[in-house]
Amino acid sequence: MTNRADVEKLDASDPLAPFRERFALGSDENLIYLDGNSLGRPPKSTLARLRAAAEEEWAGQLIRGWSHWIELARKAGDVLAGGVVGARPGEVVVSDSTSVNLYKLAAAALDARPGRRVIVTDDDNFPTDQYILAGLAEARGLELRRIPTDIDTGVTLAGVREALSDDVALVSLSHVAYRSGAIADMHGITAAAHEAGALMLWDLCHSAGSVPVPLTAANVDLAVGCTYKHLNAGPGAPAFLYVRSDLQPQLRQPIWGWFGQRDQFGMAGDYDPVDTIERFLVGTPPVPGLYGVLEGASLSAEAGIDAIYAKAQGLTDLMVSLHDEWLAPLGFTLASPRDAAQRGAHVTLHHPQAWQICQAWQAEGVIPDFRTPERLRIGPAPLYTRYADVFEAFERLRDLVQEGRHNAFPAERSRVT
Known part of the structure; x- marks a missing residue:
């Protein structure tokens, strides 16, 4: 598919095409944004909701706004559960950051498996996941077993x-690999962890809002995920956590905060957590961020995860085809699964000069991402990225490398990037 007219036909028949107009796309018509798997664009409804929250709710209602703000974490969680991550109402809540949620759930899982001495993860899991798990292992005198x-x-x-054995307490992995986009076998791996008597904790940061996430169908125990990538909730928007309903009364997270307390406003001195998903909350939630999650998740739920994933496969298949024809002869190699069924919503390409190429591509009006070692990570967003955008971006990439324009950029990464 290297004909521009054929690509434009794909856009004309795209059932998700109307969603593009529901995002604030900025005034630079030359810009092609291919980093939606790091930070999504703002939905227009979110900008309107935030203005109303500030000008009408905060300014007008003042403290009275808490009569409905206090329910936002659960309300947004239920939208995520039913429309994004394949869970049941009451199993997802929006709270804290992904790292904090991972710590809370991992600690609770370890406490629920006393006597077991091993945590299993893999050596390409996202760094913060590895750091959190390593910290827990060191503090408790456990072994962190990393799968090569x-x-x-x-x-x-x-x-x-x-890697499994009868002394494993917890297995914690990413559903979609942050570097390559490879999709892990959620059903099979969760079942294997359960067979060994371990609890299973999934990181959904690169899958929530981009691929189907069968939490209930796979009988997953625990999960965490962020909302500012494919869910377009805004920079630093709060994350979410999932706990299967039957586990909620059994697990006690390590940060005992008043938003998890049974009689929150009774102000009792002893901690008595509720038996529901709210027991995994801690402190006062960030209201603007919750509105961002609610709007972004609602938009994804309206579009439908199956439709989003189908377009993600189409967009990334186009990238693979253009790589094979245009870029492979220029020294690029595919660093993602070739089979679309094994790949999330981004494609990664390897090139020895990936850093220089990344900077040159940005100078050409295309925003991708860079990941070590020597990789371009390219993340289209099915709700607002067109097939023609991918075609044009790869055409610019081919031309700049053919002409050697990337050689004018520094070969070393700066610390801030």
């Missing part, structure tokens, strides 16, 4: 099975 993983093809069921 191919950074381009991702963690496998066979690799997980090999």
Whole structure:
């Protein structure tokens, strides 16, 4: 598919095309944004909701606004559960950051498996996940067992099975690999963890809002995820956590805050957490961020995750085809699964000069991402990225590398990036 007219036909028949107009796209018509898997564009409804929250609710209602603000974490969680991550109402709540939520759920899971001494993750899991788990292991005198993983093809069921034993308390992995986009076998890996008597904790940061996430169908125990990537909730928007309903009364998270207390406004001195998902809350929630999550998640739920994933496969298949024809002869190699069924909503390309190429591509009006080692990570967003955008972006990339324009950029990364 290297004909511009054919690509434009794909856009003309795209059922998600009307959603593009529901985002604030900025005034630079030359800009092509291919980093939606790091930070999504703002929905117009979110901007309107935030203005109303400030000008009408905060300014007009003052403290009285808490009569409905206090329910936002659960309300947004239910939208995520039913429309985004394949869970049941009351199993998801919006709270804190992904890292804090991972710590809370991992600590609770370890407490629920006393006597077991091993945490399993993989050596290409997102760094903060590895840091959190390593910190817990060091503090408790446990072993952190890292599965060796191919950074381009991702963690496998066979690799997980090999790492399991009857002393494993917790398995914690990413559903979609942050570097390559490889999708892990949620059903198979969760079942394998359960067979070993361990609890399973999934990181959904690169899958929530981009691919189907079968939490209930796979009988997943625990999960965390962010909202500012594919869910377009805004920079630094609060994350979410999932706890299967039957586990909620059994698990006690380590940060005892008043938003998890049974009689919150009774101001009792002893901690008595509720039995519902709210027991995993801690302190006062960020209201503007919650509105961002509610609007962004509602937009994704309206579009439908199956439709979003189908377009993600189409967009990334187009990238793979253009790579094969245009970029492979220029020294690029595909660093993501070739099979669309094994790949999330982004494609990663390797090139020895990836950093220079990344800077040159940005100078050409295309915003991708860079990941070590020597990789361009390219994340279209099905709700607002067109097939023609991908075609044009890759055409610019081919031309700048053919002409050697990337050689004018520094070969070393600066610390701030």
